[in-house]
Amino acid sequence: MLEQQFVNALSLGCVYALFALGFTLVFGVLGIINLAHGAVFMLGAYVALTFITKLGVPLWVAIIGAFVAAGAAGAVIDWLVLKPLRKRNAPHLIPMIATIGVGIILNNGMQGVYGASNQRFPAGIVPDQTLVIGGMHVTVIELAIIFLSFALMAVLMLVMHRTQFGRALRAIAESPKAAWLLGINVEQLFLVTSFMAGALGGVAGLLIGLYSNAVFPLMGQPMLHKGIAVIILGGMGDIRGAMLGGLFLGFAEVLSVAYIGSTMRDAVAFGLLFLILLVRPQGLFGKVVQRKA
DSSP states (O other): OHHHHHHHHHHHHHHHHHHHHHHHHHHHHHSEEEEEEEHHHHHHHHHHHHHHHHHHEEEEHHHHHHHHHHHHHHHHHHIEEEEEETTTOOOOOHHHHHHHHHHHHHHHHHHHHHSOOOOOOOOTOOOOEEEETEEEEEEEEHHHHHHHHHHHHHHHHHHHHHHHHHHHHHHHHHHHHHHHHHHHHHHHHHHHHHHHHHHHHHHHHHHHHHTTTTTTTTTHHHHHHHHHHHHHHOOOOOHHHHHHHHHHHHHHHHHHHHHHGGGGGGHHHHHHHHHHHHHTTTTTOHHHHHHHO
16 A cells, blocks of 8 residues: 555655764765764664663663764764864875774674674564554554654754854854854864764664664664765755655655565665766755865
């Protein structure tokens, strides 16, 4: 039924969009593609799983734990890896390579602690009731994913466009040197941005872990590839584009599985993305401009 596929696509697309928001936030403000973001996504899922299975806390506490832990990981990556490279005026390719190394370290570390096999959330952690809304069957986890994702996206949009902090971030995105001359603490905002991006990625990891009921060390790798595709589709560094690109990819995957077959899921989704980029290479909301000094 088309209405049911709409619900499935919306919930999956919301997770993609939430992941891509953190991804594009780092690119828009810091000017780099953080290839450790998939590992931070994975870390959020494992932190929540540990909180629930080892500490016995309720799910909402685990969500906060994943948010804070993944955000802290993003900030530490910026402080230990990206900040020293910025001070040395390293070319853009160097931070990308460095974050690949950080991602491998995190993936191997989690595999050493938890093993390579799938971990699952305890039964009953999320109510298994199904709600019927307008003829559509919506599970509690799908409803929670949609609500939480849109809530976090809305908060981020409000922060970016209605607060002094958001205006400062947009000024840095335009020109870090000009922002510094205006008295903006650029390094501090870089750190805060990395925290926010990591936190969004960690919550996305928890949500996809709950949605699929599978947590494993390499779960962030396919999400990383899709996140890159989403921010390119939406326009590098554009929050609106990340949201729409994530939803587009979710709908493309779910509808291709429903009407074509699961083996063609990625081929159809990325094929459509390729066709859109042929028409609009800068993405949905991107601009063909160069980043200023």
